[in-house]
Amino acid sequence: MTSTAIPVTTRKDWTSDQEVRWCPGCGDYSILAAVQMLMPDLEVRRESTVFLSGIGCAARFPYYMNTYGLHSIHGRAPAIATGLATTRPDLDVWVVTGDGDALSIGGNHLIHALRRNVRLTILMFNNQIYGLTKGQYSPTSEVAKVTKSTPFGSVDAPFNPISLALGAEASFVARTHDMDRHHMQEVFRRAHEHNGAAFVEVYQNCNVFNDGAFEKITGRDVRSSMLIPLMHGEPIRFGAEGERGVVQRPDGRLEVVQVTDVGEDALLVHDETRDDPSLAFALSRLSHGPHEPTPIGVFRSVERSEYGAEMSRQIVDAQERKGPGDLASLLRSGSSWTVD
Amino acid sequence: MATGTDQTPEQLDRVVIRFAGDSGDGMQLTGDRFTTSSALMGNDLATFPDFPAEIRAPAGTMAGVSAFQVHISDHDILTPGDSPNVLVAMNPAALRANIDVLGKGATLIVNVDAFDERSLTKAGYDSNPLTDGSLGAYIVYEVPMTSITQEVCKEAGVKPRDAERSKNFFALGLVSWLYTRPTDPTIEWIEKRFADRPEVAEANTRAFRAGFHFGETAELFESNYEVRPATFPKGEYVQVTGNQALAWGLIAGAKLAGVPLFLGSYPITPASDILHELSRRKEFGVRTFQAEDEIAGIGAALGAAFGGSIGVTTTSGPGLDLKSETLGLAVNLELPLLLVDVQRGGPSTGLPTKTEQADLLHAMFGRHGETPVPIVAAQTPSHCFAAAIEAIRLAIKYRTPVILLSDGYLANGAEPWRLPDIESLAPIDPGFATEPNHTEPDGTAKFWPYVRDELTLARPWAPPGVPGLEHRIGGLEKEDGSGNVSYDPANHEQMVHLRAAKIAGIARDIPEVEVDDETGDAEVLVIGWGSTFGAIAAGVRRVRAQGKKVAHAHLVHLNPFPTNLGEVVGRYRQVLVPEVNLGQLSLLLRAEFLVDAQSLSKMQGVPFRAAEIERALMNLLGGA
Numbered sequence: 004m005t006s007t008a009i010p011v012t013t014r015k016d017w018t019s020d021q022e023v024r025w026c027p028g029c030g031d032y033s034i035l036a037a038v039q040m041l042m043p044d045l046e047v048r049r050e051s052t053v054f055l056s057g058i059g060c061a062a063r064f065p066y067y068m069n070t071y072g073l074h075s076i077h078g079r080a081p082a083i084a085t086g087l088a089t090t091r092p093d094l095d096v097w098v099v100t101g102d103g104d105a106l107s108i109g110g111n112h113l114i115h116a117l118r119r120n121v122r123l124t125i126l127m128f129n130n131q132i133y134g135l136t137k138g139q140y141s142p143t144s145e146v147a148k149v150t151k152s153t154p155f156g157s158v159d160a161p162f163n164p165i166s167l168a169l170g171a172e173a174s175f176v177a178r179t180h181d182m183d184r185h186h187m188q189e190v191f192r193r194a195h196e197h198n199g200a201a202f203v204e205v206y207q208n209c210n211v212f213n214d215g216a217f218e219k220i221t222g223r224d225v226r227s228s229m230l231i232p233l234m235h236g237e238p239i240r241f242g243a244e245g246e247r248g249v250v251q252r253p254d255g256r257l258e259v260v261q262v263t264d265v266g267e268d269a270l271l272v273h274d275e276t277r278d279d280p281s282l283a284f285a286l287s288r289l290s291h292g293p294h295e296p297t298p299i300g301v302f303r304s305v306e307r308s309e310y311g312a313e314m315s316r317q318i319v320d321a322q323e324r325k326g327p328g329d330l331a332s333l334l335r336s337g338s339s340w341t342v343d
Numbered sequence: 344m345a346t347g348t349d350q351t352p353e354q355l356d357r358v359v360i361r362f363a364g365d366s367g368d369g370m371q372l373t374g375d376r377f378t379t380s381s382a383l384m385g386n387d388l389a390t391f392p393d394f395p396a397e398i399r400a401p402a403g404t405m406a407g408v409s410a411f412q413v414h415i416s417d418h419d420i421l422t423p424g425d426s427p428n429v430l431v432a433m434n435p436a437a438l439r440a441n442i443d444v445l446g447k448g449a450t451l452i453v454n455v456d457a458f459d460e461r462s463l464t465k466a467g468y469d470s471n472p473l474t475d476g477s478l479g480a481y482i483v484y485e486v487p488m489t490s491i492t493q494e495v496c497k498e499a500g501v502k503p504r505d506a507e508r509s510k511n512f513f514a515l516g517l518v519s520w521l522y523t524r525p526t527d528p529t530i531e532w533i534e535k536r537f538a539d540r541p542e543v544a545e546a547n548t549r550a551f552r553a554g555f556h557f558g559e560t561a562e563l564f565e566s567n568y569e570v571r572p573a574t575f576p577k578g579e580y581v582q583v584t585g586n587q588a589l590a591w592g593l594i595a596g597a598k599l600a601g602v603p604l605f606l607g608s609y610p611i612t613p614a615s616d617i618l619h620e621l622s623r624r625k626e627f628g629v630r631t632f633q634a635e636d637e638i639a640g641i642g643a644a645l646g647a648a649f650g651g652s653i654g655v656t657t658t659s660g661p662g663l664d665l666k667s668e669t670l671g672l673a674v675n676l677e678l679p680l681l682l683v684d685v686q687r688g689g690p691s692t693g694l695p696t697k698t699e700q701a702d703l704l705h706a707m708f709g710r711h712g713e714t715p716v717p718i719v720a721a722q723t724p725s726h727c728f729a730a731a732i733e734a735i736r737l738a739i740k741y742r743t744p745v746i747l748l749s750d751g752y753l754a755n756g757a758e759p760w761r762l763p764d765i766e767s768l769a770p771i772d773p774g775f776a777t778e779p780n781h782t783e784p785d786g787t788a789k790f791w792p793y794v795r796d797e798l799t800l801a802r803p804w805a806p807p808g809v810p811g812l813e814h815r816i817g818g819l820e821k822e823d824g825s826g827n828v829s830y831d832p833a834n835h836e837q838m839v840h841l842r843a844a845k846i847a848g849i850a851r852d853i854p855e856v857e858v859d860d861e862t863g864d865a866e867v868l869v870i871g872w873g874s875t876f877g878a879i880a881a882g883v884r885r886v887r888a889q890g891k892k893v894a895h896a897h898l899v900h901l902n903p904f905p906t907n908l909g910e911v912v913g914r915y916r917q918v919l920v921p922e923v924n925l926g927q928l929s930l931l932l933r934a935e936f937l938v939d940a941q942s943l944s945k946m947q948g949v950p951f952r953a954a955e956i957e958r959a960l961m962n963l964l965g966g967a
Contacts, residue, residue, distance in 0.1 A: 019815065021815075021827065021828075048810070049810070049813055050807065050808055050809055050810040050811070050812070050813060051807065051808060052807075053807050055646075058818075065815050065817070066815050066817070066828065068815075069813060070813050071807035071813050071814065071815070072813075072814070072815035072816070072817075073646075073649055073676075073815070073816060073817060074815065074816070074817025074818060074819065075642075075645075075672060075817065075818060076668055076669065076671075076672050076818055079638060079639070079642045079668075079669065082634065082635075082638065082639035082642030082643050082646070083642045083643065083645055083646035083649075084646055085632070085634075085639070085642075085643045085646060086605060086607055086632065086642065086643030086644055086645065086646025086647035086648075086649075086650070086652075086654060087646035087647060087649055087650045088646075089605075089630060089632065089643075089647075090603060090605050090630060090646075090647040090650045090651075090652045091650040091651070091806070091807065091808070093808065094650070094807055094808065111635055111636060111639070112635065112638075112639055112642070115634075115635035115639065314630055314632075317625050318625045318626075318628055318629075318630070320625075321625035321626040322625075322626050322628075324626075325626040326626065327626060327627075327628075328594070328598075328624060328626040328627030328628070328629075330591075330594065330595055330598060330765050331765055333591060333594065333624065333627075334581065334591060334762050334765075335579075335581060335762070337581050337582060337583070338379065338382070338383060338528075338581070338582070339579050339580060339581045339762070340382070340383055340385065340579070340580050340581075341578070341579050341580070342385065342575040342576070342577055342578055342579075342580060343577060
């Protein structure tokens, strides 16, 4: 709100005085640290930053940030954030949510915030379980998962959050994971820069109710062979020596191949700015769960008009056309008559 | 005045006219135009649009009948009238659906062209009421509205099928002649409204003139009538519906507070017109957000409130149920928020286009936990303006969600409104927090979001953007003062009491309830709230005209009650509470004041009639 230079800050300035109360060993700690350490680099003001959440373990996040914060109700954070972000374009509004909060009770609000392209940075911690309610399956849990509420295995097909966001017309869609601070920070930085709704899925380990859910792909020793880094303008390849890659078959299908089998030139070059989301969608379908090679990074980043800015533009237009609203004329906008 | 007749019109002091036809016949528009002409002539008036929920029910059926009732008079009136003196029926179904509300001796003007066998059957008539003698108690005028309209439009080159659609203007012209309304405003309106479709404008104008001239020349009518202007207090007047006045009140309230207005809303009948009206007023800086659902509507409004706007959400019927969760959060966050509930018939989808007052107890108690919310109720269409400002004032001053109750009858009903002096409206101080309000033991200045104002018990409103006031709030219980999450038992009890005391304390800040008791020794007190105001006041007048003594009080504030209410209801031997519900206010009065408040209930989707209030009062007085 002020025009003075942005003060230099450190992680400490962005850390609130509240004791962090996640379970010891929770993946949320490393995400919190990544965000708190990133904030000083973003050239933003604490007073102009808001962290907003719904309900769940992830939703405690705002209490730990020394910014403005709102811990709201289950699933509604994108809706509440829409009201805040559209009325206060001067603010940076972050939404911190989980897989249950964002995709189950709040699914409707999430998809509409994405399609409207409200300027929000949405971080969805996906641990494929309900943690705060002590261990029920979530809308991202794999089929046949045995939990407290599914003793014989769940029969629900899970959502693929990246596919869902792309289907909801999201203009920025990315994935990262809690084991790689550097990757998280780069993705968060990109998401924050995006002028519109940015959706980031963060694979997050719940060490109490779903420990090791992502270990097969994020573990230090397997990471290079199981995570497919998406880099704009680069051929999509992975493996310790970059020996594997992704090609697009004539029928449009994507496939993981040995680079030596197809030659480097045959590899698909990642273009996150493609207006047509179908290739990004195909990338999101490459993996059927955290047990096979899975793309991470920015799937899609396209420019389109931002909802709050459009709302403001209509107000400015109306004021230019009609002048600032005059209450006396408003009340006389129908026919009036005078009694003497 | 262009009445175009040599006859001297007969004087009437009042008349109630009901236009009825098929949903597609344009009856609402016809009624609305007649109302506007009458307003411009200076009559007092009240209207009652009565239409089905279906946009186009099967043509010609009872389900598809749409009606508009207007009461015009040369004196101050309070209701749209108990029984119409005139029914304009565009088809047999319109006649059959409305004949029961007509008084004996009333005038019937029917579109005789529509009384063919097929239409009669569709309406459920075994024989033609125009010929079987069943309408003997009425004065019936059979007018070939469709064929004359087609005839006059043919000359303008309009096809008969299109021309047929102008027949409502024929009816309007005829009734305008019958009650000596000026023709110019309607013709000017037609030209403006249909400016982009000149052939439609031409057809409607021709039909309107033809109807007017028919009355003049057909020698069917013995006379025409005049209802002279009413004597109004000096001032400038407009005709206004409840939804319109409410939307304007929201704009005014936000302006008085100097904060932006944000409306988060999901379309629902009959509240949608508030969204429509506000979405047209962007020059006032109003942001309207058509949300994905009712929950997002109030959620976005609350988000806007956190950011320093006055957040408003509007709803009706089942929409109110969906707001409960976020209302509870707003109570806990202690942020200004306004929920406007335009009540309609329930339960569930119920009667979407019909009025009811059955949401009072929901407004009072419809949330889990101890979750008090102030309630304000509008009592006439124009009062919606002041009620909206009052609701915003309370929301901002006490940092609380407020429920404003309107209903379908107020929302769509119209009346003349003497414009208030805008300059005289009291400003509302948003009182945003500007600096830290707490000192730590080590001397550091901090901002504590739940430090309360000693008088109002309101907490600071500190929208983001101010350095040093960064704070976190949420739906978990707060520690008194610091606002930190607290599960401490004693603190919870303290906070529950503080929230209750804050809302209860509003009683000190609202006017005492006024009692209309001419002699001060009335036998019976009639007490109401909301849109029953007109019918109760009219009923009370009738009873007084018979020499009886009755008192009337009407509540604008339903939570908390005015401080003198207990004394008022305890003062009378009998207390009668007419409500369009099963006795919700009477339940509250009994619980709060241990009085024998007797409920007079009506649950028909329509407002009380003055005669019903009169009858109930006479029964009580007779038994006294």
